[in-house]
Amino acid sequence: MTRARSFELALAKLWEEGRISGEMHLGTGEEAVAAAVALAMLDEDAIAIDHRATPVLTALGVDLVAMLREVMGDERGLCRGWGGHMHLYVPERRAASSGIVGAAGPAAVGFALSAKRLRKGSVAVALFGDGAMNQGMLMEAFNLAACWELPVLFVCKDNGWAITTKTTSVTGGNIVERAASFGLATWNVDGGDLESTGTVIEAAFRHLRTKGKPCFIRAECPRLDGHFLGDPLLKIAHSPLGEGKELFSNVVSSTVSRRGGGVLSRTGSMMGMLNVLRQARKDTRGNKDDPLERARASLRGEREYLARLDANANEEVAAAVRHAMEGAA
Amino acid sequence: MTTRKFTAAIDWAAEQLMADDERIVYFGEDVAMLHPPLYGRFGADRVMNAPISESAFVGAAVGAAMTGLRPIVEVMLVDFMGVAMDAVLNHMAKLEALSGGSWKCPLVVRSACGGGYGDGGQHEQALWGLLAGIPGLCVVVPSTPADAAGLLASAVFEDGPVIFLEHKLLSETWLEFMGRGGRESVGFDVPADGVEGDVPDPLVRTKLGTAVTRREGNDVTIASLGVGVHRSLAAAAALAEDGIECEVIDLRTVRPLDRHGLATSVEKTRRLVVVDEDYEQFGLSGELAATLLEQRLQFDFARVCTRHTLPYARHLEDAALPNVQRIIEGVTACVRAG
Numbered sequence: 249m250t251r252a253r254s255f256e257l258a259l260a261k262l263w264e265e266g267r268i269s270g271e272m273h274l275g276t277g278e279e280a281v282a283a284a285v286a287l288a289m290l291d292e293d294a295i296a297i298d299h300r301a302t303p304v305l306t307a308l309g310v311d312l313v314a315m316l317r318e319v320m321g322d323e324r325g326l327c328r329g330w331g332g333h334m335h336l337y338v339p340e341r342r343a344a345s346s347g348i349v350g351a352a353g354p355a356a357v358g359f360a361l362s363a364k365r366l367r368k369g370s371v372a373v374a375l376f377g378d379g380a381m382n383q384g385m386l387m388e389a390f391n392l393a394a395c396w397e398l399p400v401l402f403v404c405k406d407n408g409w410a411i412t413t414k415t416t417s418v419t420g421g422n423i424v425e426r427a428a429s430f431g432l433a434t435w436n437v438d439g440g441d442l443e444s445t446g447t448v449i450e451a452a453f454r455h456l457r458t459k460g461k462p463c464f465i466r467a468e469c470p471r472l473d474g475h476f477l478g479d480p481l482l483k484i485a486h487s488p489l490g491e492g493k494e495l496f497s498n499v500v501s502s503t504v505s506r507r508g509g510g511v512l513s514r515t516g517s518m519m520g521m522l523n524v525l526r527q528a529r530k531d532t533r534g535n536k537d538d539p540l541e542r543a544r545a546s547l548r549g550e551r552e553y554l555a556r557l558d559a560n561a562n563e564e565v566a567a568a569v570r571h572a573m574e575g576a577a
Numbered sequence: 578m579t580t581r582k583f584t585a586a587i588d589w590a591a592e593q594l595m596a597d598d599e600r601i602v603y604f605g606e607d608v609a610m611l612h613p614p615l616y617g618r619f620g621a622d623r624v625m626n627a628p629i630s631e632s633a634f635v636g637a638a639v640g641a642a643m644t645g646l647r648p649i650v651e652v653m654l655v656d657f658m659g660v661a662m663d664a665v666l667n668h669m670a671k672l673e674a675l676s677g678g679s680w681k682c683p684l685v686v687r688s689a690c691g692g693g694y695g696d697g698g699q700h701e702q703a704l705w706g707l708l709a710g711i712p713g714l715c716v717v718v719p720s721t722p723a724d725a726a727g728l729l730a731s732a733v734f735e736d737g738p739v740i741f742l743e744h745k746l747l748s749e750t751w752l753e754f755m756g757r758g759g760r761e762s763v764g765f766d767v768p769a770d771g772v773e774g775d776v777p778d779p780l781v782r783t784k785l786g787t788a789v790t791r792r793e794g795n796d797v798t799i800a801s802l803g804v805g806v807h808r809s810l811a812a813a814a815a816l817a818e819d820g821i822e823c824e825v826i827d828l829r830t831v832r833p834l835d836r837h838g839l840a841t842s843v844e845k846t847r848r849l850v851v852v853d854e855d856y857e858q859f860g861l862s863g864e865l866a867a868t869l870l871e872q873r874l875q876f877d878f879a880r881v882c883t884r885h886t887l888p889y890a891r892h893l894e895d896a897a898l899p900n901v902q903r904i905i906e907g908v909t910a911c912v913r914a915g
Contacts, residue, residue, distance in 0.1 A: 266763040269695025269763065270695040272758075318889075322890070323890065329888060329890030330698070330889055334696075335699065347699040348660065349629045350629070379629045382630040382633075383630060384630065384633060410606070410628060411606060413609070413610070413626045419628060476758065480759075502592075502613065502614040502615070505618050509619045509620030509622065510620070512620075513620025514620050516621055517616050517621050
């Protein structure tokens with residue numbers, strides 16, 4: 249977990265420095281899930297990942313220098329500079345990410361089909377967010393895995409957000425019940441708590457390996473760095489009169505312009521906006537809901553061990569960053 | 578005239594159109610956050626955040642258009658049209674033909690497109706040629722704020738479906754959202770004349786299927802659209818110093834295509850260079866050559882397009898996109914060949 253967090257923070261710094269282009273979706277808040285999944289996976293297993301692939305790849309032991317070079321657009325990188333952080337592919341680990349929401353589901357079903365025919369006893373994992381739970385392709389993947397009896401673990405990292413929209417405001421029903429209705433075995437877990445997450449993921453892998461049938465875990469995780477770095481929603485939420493001022497004043501002025509919705513629906517959109525901003529302020533790195541802080545708290549008595557863990561992780565990542573920079577354009 | 582930025586011009590046009598016509602509803606992913614003026618003014622009943630369910634909400638836009646509404650449905654990025662392809666390819670595009678003309682589908686799909694900010698090959702495609710290859714769709718690609726507003730005004734009142742593509746490099750909000758993220762440590766080659774300009778106020782419709790000449794010249798016709806128009810104009814200015822006079826045609830809509838306007842120019846110059854950010858093979862550039870050959874024109878031809886999947890690394894991406902240097906080389910080769 250500390251390695252994964254340290255790596256994510258290094259990515260944030262590189263992005264701020266302009267060494268990573270485009271979007272950068274950090275997986276801060278998902279480290280407990282990433283660590284537990286990586287721990288349960290064997291060499292022959294396969295994993296399809298969403299746009300927050302770096303924590304689990306770090307935990308799986310993928311070369312940090314190769315990943316850093318990739319996200320910095322270096323032709324010596326993991327995918328020769330062609331992929332970037334949303335398209336990280338590690339064929340030798342059968343690990344593939346995607347920038348299309350929900351795409352991990354069908355891919356993992358295919359991975360599991362190969363596993364069943366070519367690598368008996370091995371399994372496939374799909375990692376995705378709660379936003380993906382409304383994608384048809386993911387629902388179809390649940391069904392396909394169920395009716396073909398394939399060993400797929402679908403892990404929904406539920407951080408409450410679909411980009412900048414609260415997922416509950418665009419989701420009908422309950423997502424665990426939804427998965428269960430396809431005939432999947434389901435678990436609901438606090439994804440910020442390493443111990444219970446580890447226990448549930450272990451149980452799910454046991455289910456896959458012994459029964460050969462699909463299952464689903466909803467792991468609730470905080471989203472500590474917004475949808476992506478530079479998320480405008482966080483800017484308005486944290487600084488409505490500073491960086492977010494323009495956007496905020498746009499809403500205010502439009503609610504009073506002539507011809508349009510009635511007073512109720514206009515006030516409704518105002519209140520909706522304020523509610524979203526209030527929610528966006530909630531999750532922050534280092535607060536009590538941060539999975540890393542929670543894991544640290546459980547090891548409170550072992551300060552030296554913790555300090556050594558942090559120091560080692562930070563040192564390893566710093567060395568990887570230095571190494572990755574060598575000879576970079 | 579009012580000076581407006583590119584995306585602000587589109588949002589302003591949408592706002593005017595929605596104020597005038599109750600049938601227009603607006604929905605898509607994150608639209609409340611992306612278009613606060615629309616959300617604030619018309620409320621959550623007409624400006625609706627959709628779940629990340631492109632196949633469902635684009636399909637629903639088709640159904641709504643069939644039964645009286647005029648939806649503007651936003652598919653965040655054109656790349657995600659892949660998820661909604663059935664609604665696009667088999668339903669909105671086919672309804673009028675398959676119903677023998679008795680049922681129409683008046684909707685606009687608004688979508689951000691294009692590269693030049695390092696986001697990788699699933700988020701930066703152009704795809705206008707691919708989409709325009711489907712009979713039954715109109716495909717619009719504005720290059721200035723005035724055209725963006727004017728073409729949206731026409732698109733909303735079309736009888737059939739219109740794909741309205743908004744290049745992220747021209748859009749102040751999309752480039753900030755996807756590329757800059759508040760950083761001063763990154764820079765982009767943004768065409769100044771595309772990102773901000775005078776927009777007629779009140780709103781004036783720009784007819785679909787009419788190209789416009791952005792620069793006159795006798796030696797070579799360059800046909801392009803979107804950001805490519807601005808790159809072509811920069812190349813034309815450089816080429817003029819070497820005595821090559823380019824005529825730069827902004828197609829503005831891919832389908833319907835202004836075949837006549839293009840032919841008139843090429844008849845004069847006898848040379849055509851197509852500058853197209855969409856994929857090179859089996860697309861718009863080949864179609865332009867074919868339409869002129871069908872009109873029995875004789876001309877020299879070159880194309881500067883995107884040849885393969887866009888790489889993430891900025892330097893590889895810049896080389897893959899139709900940049901000014903590649904256009905200069907393409908035009909020079911075309912002139913030398915003749």
